[in-house]
Amino acid sequence: MFALLIPVLFALGAIVLDIGNWYVHKRHLQTQVDAAVLAGGPEFVGCFINPAYANLAIKALALEYAGDTSRDPSTVDPSFTTTVRNPQVQEPNDVRVALNSSAYWSQGDPTDGSTLDDTLDPDSDPLTPGDPCT
Secondary structure (H helix, E strand, O other): OOOHHHHHHHHHHHHHHHHHHHHHHHHHHHHHHHHHHHHHHHHHHHHOOOOHHHHHHHHHHHHHOOOOOOOOOOOOOOOOOOOOOOOOOOOHOOOOOOOOOOOOOOOOOOOOOOOOOOOOOOOOOOOOOOOOOO
């Protein structure tokens, strides 16, 4: 009886480990998103002083802390750092970030995010699509 139950116990153990791994990665992805939002948050003060610079600073800081290894923050503005912080634990190259986008990332999209960023336009003003300050 014990010999028949060992494969079942191993299978249940494997399922438990896989589900635990899913939860760990889900939690880390949420941490990456939270870090990106909190990093860009203090720059919203600049929206009242210099909105153009504040928009760039918010986007660059969000990219820096979001963990997208294919896009460094200097793609938004060369004066910002090229450091990508908070990478994913096991598969860091699988994380992609789209800033203020009305669509999700798909397989054929370029890795620089240029086709997805700033496509969300909440105020319906074509001059300020996707700007964090608006």
